[in-house]
Amino acid sequence: MQKWYEKNDVDLGVIISSRVRLARNLVNIPFPSRMSDAEAGDVMEEIKASVFCESNIDKISHNGLLFLDLAHISELDKNVLAERHVVSPAMAQNHSLSCGLIYNNSENLSIMINEEDHIRIQSIFVGNDLDAAYDAASQLDDILSSDLDYAFNNNFGYLTSCPTNTGTGLRASYMLHLPLLEYTGQLKRLSELITKTGFVIRGANGEGTEPLGNVYQVSNQVTLGKTEGEIINSLKQLTNQIVDKEKQLQDGILKTMSSDASDKVWRAYGILSHCRKISLNEARSHLSDIRAGFNMGIGPMSSNQANPLHLKKTIYEIMTNIQPHNLQYILGITKDARQLDMMRADYLRHIFAR
Amino acid sequence: MQKWYEKNDVDLGVIISSRVRLARNLVNIPFPSRMSDAEAGDVMEEIKASVFCESNIDKISHNGLLFLDLAHISELDKNVLAERHVVSPAMAQNHSLSCGLIYNNSENLSIMINEEDHIRIQSIFVGNDLDAAYDAASQLDDILSSDLDYAFNNNFGYLTSCPTNTGTGLRASYMLHLPLLEYTGQLKRLSELITKTGFVIRGANGEGTEPLGNVYQVSNQVTLGKTEGEIINSLKQLTNQIVDKEKQLQDGILKTMSSDASDKVWRAYGILSHCRKISLNEARSHLSDIRAGFNMGIGPMSSNQANPLHLKKTIYEIMTNIQPHNLQYILGITKDARQLDMMRADYLRHIFAR
Numbered sequence: 001m002q003k004w005y006e007k008n009d010v011d012l013g014v015i016i017s018s019r020v021r022l023a024r025n026l027v028n029i030p031f032p033s034r035m036s037d038a039e040a041g042d043v044m045e046e047i048k049a050s051v052f053c054e055s056n057i058d059k060i061s062h063n064g065l066l067f068l069d070l071a072h073i074s075e076l077d078k079n080v081l082a083e084r085h086v087v088s089p090a091m092a093q094n095h096s097l098s099c100g101l102i103y104n105n106s107e108n109l110s111i112m113i114n115e116e117d118h119i120r121i122q123s124i125f126v127g128n129d130l131d132a133a134y135d136a137a138s139q140l141d142d143i144l145s146s147d148l149d150y151a152f153n154n155n156f157g158y159l160t161s162c163p164t165n166t167g168t169g170l171r172a173s174y175m176l177h178l179p180l181l182e183y184t185g186q187l188k189r190l191s192e193l194i195t196k197t198g199f200v201i202r203g204a205n206g207e208g209t210e211p212l213g214n215v216y217q218v219s220n221q222v223t224l225g226k227t228e229g230e231i232i233n234s235l236k237q238l239t240n241q242i243v244d245k246e247k248q249l250q251d252g253i254l255k256t257m258s259s260d261a262s263d264k265v266w267r268a269y270g271i272l273s274h275c276r277k278i279s280l281n282e283a284r285s286h287l288s289d290i291r292a293g294f295n296m297g298i299g300p301m302s303s304n305q306a307n308p309l310h311l312k313k314t315i316y317e318i319m320t321n322i323q324p325h326n327l328q329y330i331l332g333i334t335k336d337a338r339q340l341d342m343m344r345a346d347y348l349r350h351i352f353a354r
Numbered sequence: 355m356q357k358w359y360e361k362n363d364v365d366l367g368v369i370i371s372s373r374v375r376l377a378r379n380l381v382n383i384p385f386p387s388r389m390s391d392a393e394a395g396d397v398m399e400e401i402k403a404s405v406f407c408e409s410n411i412d413k414i415s416h417n418g419l420l421f422l423d424l425a426h427i428s429e430l431d432k433n434v435l436a437e438r439h440v441v442s443p444a445m446a447q448n449h450s451l452s453c454g455l456i457y458n459n460s461e462n463l464s465i466m467i468n469e470e471d472h473i474r475i476q477s478i479f480v481g482n483d484l485d486a487a488y489d490a491a492s493q494l495d496d497i498l499s500s501d502l503d504y505a506f507n508n509n510f511g512y513l514t515s516c517p518t519n520t521g522t523g524l525r526a527s528y529m530l531h532l533p534l535l536e537y538t539g540q541l542k543r544l545s546e547l548i549t550k551t552g553f554v555i556r557g558a559n560g561e562g563t564e565p566l567g568n569v570y571q572v573s574n575q576v577t578l579g580k581t582e583g584e585i586i587n588s589l590k591q592l593t594n595q596i597v598d599k600e601k602q603l604q605d606g607i608l609k610t611m612s613s614d615a616s617d618k619v620w621r622a623y624g625i626l627s628h629c630r631k632i633s634l635n636e637a638r639s640h641l642s643d644i645r646a647g648f649n650m651g652i653g654p655m656s657s658n659q660a661n662p663l664h665l666k667k668t669i670y671e672i673m674t675n676i677q678p679h680n681l682q683y684i685l686g687i688t689k690d691a692r693q694l695d696m697m698r699a700d701y702l703r704h705i706f707a708r
Contacts, residue, residue, distance in 0.1 A: 259696060263630035270628030276617035342613060 001063060001105035003317075005084075009126045010316045011291055014243045016175040016215065018130040020137040023160045023169035024119040024144070025151040031161040032097060032114045040098040043118050044069075047111065050147035051102055060140055061104040068101045070094070076333065079325035085124070091115045109136055111144075116161045117169075119144065128239075130172060130232055156224065167224030172232050174239045175204050179214040179292040180249035181242075187216075190242070198222045199238055213284030213319050214292075218242065250296050258298065265289050265299030269309075273352035277341040283322050283348060291315040313351060322347060355417055355459035357671075359438075363480045364670045365645055368597045370529040370569065372484040374491040377514045377523035378473040378498070379505040385515040386451060386468045394452040397472050398423070401465065404501035405456055414494055415458040422455045424448070430687065433679035439478070445469045463490055465498075470515045471523075473498065482593075484526060484586055510578065521578030526586050528593045529558050533568040533646040534603035535596075541570075544596070552576045553592055567638030567673050568646075572596065604650050612652065619647030623654045623663075627706035631695040637676050637702060645669040667705060676701060 010016055025031060026046065029039050048067055050056060057065060070078060070091065082092035086107050091099060094115075103110035112120040121144075123137040151159040158169035165171070181187040191201050204215040218239055220231050253261050268286035271278075293299030300309040313321070320326060322344050328334065331343045364370055379385060380400065383393050402421055404410060411419060424432060424445065436446035440461050445453060448469075457464035466474040475498075477491040505513040512523035519525070535541040545555050558569040572593055574585050607615050622640035625632075647653030654663040667675070674680060676698050682688065685697045 259630060259692070263632075263699070266628040266630050267625055270624035270626075271621055272624075273628075274620040274624030276613060276620050278617075338613070345617070 003084075004106050004108035004124055004126055005316050005320055006314060007126050008314060010314045011294060012127065013295060014176055014178065014246050015128040015239070016177055016316055017124050017126055018128060018133045019122065019124045019173045019175065020130070020133040021123075021171040021173075022119075022121040022137050022141050023117040023158065023165045023171075024121070024141065025117050025159060025161070026119075027149040027151045029118065032099075032116060032118065033161060035097070035114075037098055040114050044098060044100045044113050046148060047102070047113050047119065047144070048100075050144055051111065053147075056143050056147075059143060061109060064105045066103055066105070068103075070099050070101060076325055076329060080329045083323040083326050084320060086110055086122075087112055088115055088120075109140065111140070117165070128174075130174070130236060134172065134228070134232060163224075164221065165223055167222075168226065168228050168231065170223050170228050170231055171219055172235050173217050173219035174235070176201075176216045176218060176239070176242060176246075177214060177288065177291060178216050178242070178246050179288050180253060181246050182214045184249060186245070186249075190245070194218065194238065195221075197234075197238065199235065201242075212281055213288040215284075215288070215316075215319070250292070254296055254298075261293070261296065262298045265293030268293075269300045269352065272348045273354075274349065275345045277338065278345045278348065279341055280322060280324065280344065283344060284319055287315050287319050309352075309354070311351060318348070318351060357438075358460050358462035358478055358480055359670050359674055360668060361480050362668060364668045365648060366481065367649060368530055368532065368600050369482040369593070370531055370670055371478050371480055372482060372487045373476065373478045373527045373529065374484070374487040375477075375525040375527075376473075376475040376491050376495050377471040377512065377519045377525075378475070378495065379513060379515070380472050381503045381505045383472065386453075386470060386472065387515060389451070389468075391452055394468050398452060398454045398467050400502060401456070401467050401473065401498070402454075404498055405465070407501075410497050410501075413497060415463060418459045420457055420459070422457075424453050424455060430679055430683060434683045437677040437680050438674060440464055440476075441466055442469055442474075463494065465494070471519070482528075484528070484590060488526065488582070488586060517578075518575065519577055521576075522580065522582050522585065524577050524582050524585055525573055526589050527571050527573035528589070530555075530570045530572060530593070530596060530600075531568060531642065531645060532570050532596070532600050533642050534607065535600050536568045538603060540599070540603075544599070548572065548592065549575075551588075551592065553589065555596075566635055567642040569638075569642070569670075569673070604646070608650055608652075615647070615650065616652045619643050619653030622647075623706065626702045627708075628703065629699045631692065632699045632702065633695055634676060634678065634698065637698060638673055641669050641673050663706075663708070665705060672702070672705060 026043060029035060029043060032040065051060060051065065078087065078092040081087045081101070082089045084107060086103055087101055091112055097114055099114035101110060101112055108124040110122045112122070121137050121140050123133045125133040153159055157167040160166045160169055178187060181190065194201050198221055199218060200221050201216050201218040203212065204217045220235055223231065268289035272283065272286050290299060290301065294301040297304055302308060321330060324340060327340065327344055327347060331347060334340055334343065380397060383389060383397060386394065405414060405419065432441065432446040435441045435455070436443045438461060440457055441455055445466055451468055453468035455464060455466055462478040464476045475491050475494050477487045479487040507513055511521040514520045514523055532541060535544065548555050552575055553572060554575050555570050555572040557566065558571045574589055577585065622643035626637065626640050644653060644655065648655040651658055656662060675684060678694060681694065681698055681701060685701060688694055688697065
């Protein structure tokens with residue numbers, strides 16, 4: 001079963017993916033930060049019962065649904081899921097509370113149980129498709145809400161563990177590839193402007209993380225006092241502007257500095273196809289250059305080439321797979337950071353070999 | 355006709371080449387800094403007459419001897435010869451005085467006429483062969499001295515324009531490839547020690563030049579009060595010590611950091627075979643890594659490889675050819691430095707393509 005980020009479209013254009021996350025809690029049960037383990041177990045059972053009942057399961061997903069009790073899987077597996085954004089880093093590191101995950105095979109629809117809230121529904125769609133992501137999350141929300149009693153207040157809306165999520169409980173986001181805004185130094189100022197409008201742009205691995213490979217996430221920060229439609233439309237408009245700016249820079253580079261850009265992309269390919277050890281940071285940076293080149297029609301993957309490079313994996317998939325835990329999941333566990341850099345180089349060389 | 359630096363041996367080991375230069379002046383004619391152009395012309399004619407007389411020419415060179423009047427060749431040609439060390443940079447830039455060059459096709463035996471001295475005999479041999487270089491220069495010196503009257507003083511020896519050359523008039527030197535001494539930061543201290551012993555180590559393009567590609571020249575600074583044999587033996591001993599030190603570092607790297615070294619060499623190859631523009635400095639640095647790898651048995655040229663890379667040119671030859679004037683001599687003249695970096699990348703890609 002193909003995962004969402006294994007679809008070829010994921011490498012097309014500035015927008016890698018569109019994501020919606022809904023925070024929900026059950027009424028009369030304390031939030032996860034204050035609940036007992038027995039209550040946590042009850043929440044898991046209630047949600048599982050709703051999702052996996054025969055009348056719901058087919059409505060929710062056509063390609064299978066899995067349940068994982070996070071207490072019963074390895075640290076590596078938890079971190080693999082966190083690196084793929086299926087669970088949050090906080091959830092992967094939680095050792096105190098019973099928590100679980102329901103997700104489909106393509107990993108684009110999931111429910112985190114007992115993370116910061118009892119329920120976190122997440123839906124991810126490739127490319128610029130926020131409406132589809134919202135529809136999928138809403139549909140799952142509707143199914144759950146018909147079986148479960150949500151904590152809801154007529155004045156505030158959905159009640160959540162953290163006040164910033166109270167209201168719609170909606171976090172909508174785009175994952176964006178912004179190499180030119182980054183290289184030209186314009187992203188910093190843009191980021192400051194965006195923050196003033198109630199949105200935030202940051203490294204795609206969440207708060208406080210480095211924007212590895214120039215991959216960013218732009219999302220709403222406020223959910224109270226706005227409707228879902230308002231939040232989504234504002235985010236769409238804002239993102240259109242960011243995408244236009246990035247494309248303008250790409251066009252400018254192609255007109256005035258195409259030999260520089262070509263050199264950068266080809267060197268990235270030369271290094272990835274020949275290195276013997278490489279850090280995640282450096283590898284993602286080169287992958288970013290190759291993805292940018294692919295979208296600008298330059299470098300080894302360009303159809304302008306006599307013999308364009310056809311990768312067996314998408315670039316975003318490679319970016320995902322070379323993270324420390326995913327890499328060890330694929331190639332075997334090591335405790336030596338040097339060894340990991342060598343394994344990463346082997347993996348990349350194998351993919352980029354002609 | 356193959357030039358000396360096109361011989362495969364030039365890439366073997368630490369010592370690239372051995373060189374001897376003899377400074378001589380004719381008696382009763384002022385040194386070049388004080389001579390008239392008529393006197394300069396007379397000196398040229400005297401030397402040409404001696405070299406190109408039928409009884410001498412075959413003794414001097416079996417593979418042809420050429421004479422160039424530097425007033426009659428282009429700036430590009432002069433700089434091409436300077437970059438190849440056939441003439442000095444000073445001579446290539448001289449526009450005031452009649453000066454000339456006699457050299458053989460392999461460019462390893464030459465006479466600069468009216469550089470700093472009337473006569474500068476130069477002999478270059480590939481690898482560790484200072485005796486052969488000295489013998490060849492001496493033989494040419496003997497031939498000239500039988501026809502010409504040298505300025506010689508029984509107390510001082512050969513008289514020269516600059517006092518540092520007075521005495522034997524001998525400058526003996528080795529061209530050395532010292533990447534490990536450079537990378538480990540040991541070369542600076544070694545250089546200070548060497549200077550105290552009457553020798554000097556510096557970038558191979560002469561005083562004040564950058565040691566591009568970790569290529570250095572070690573030579574004697576003093577010629578007065580020592581015999582030719584003493585100078586040459588001291589230089590041999592000193593150079594043996596430098597070579598041993600470099601080889602120890604190579605052995606150490608192979609034992610403890612071979613994956614780092616392998617990565618460095620393979621990346622150098624990846625960049626040279628894919629870049630679209632590259633500076634001389636960067637290109638030489640990568641060529642240095644590939645040459646070091648070749649000597650250490652790692653990287654694409656290593657015979658440990660299933661399909662080792664066989665270059666059609668020696669690495670030192672490539673280092674020579676990618677210099678600005680030699681590159682334009684090969685690929686055509688440009689006045690645009692960016693264009694030159696692109697031409698250099700094209701040239702290197704062509705050579706390193708599999």
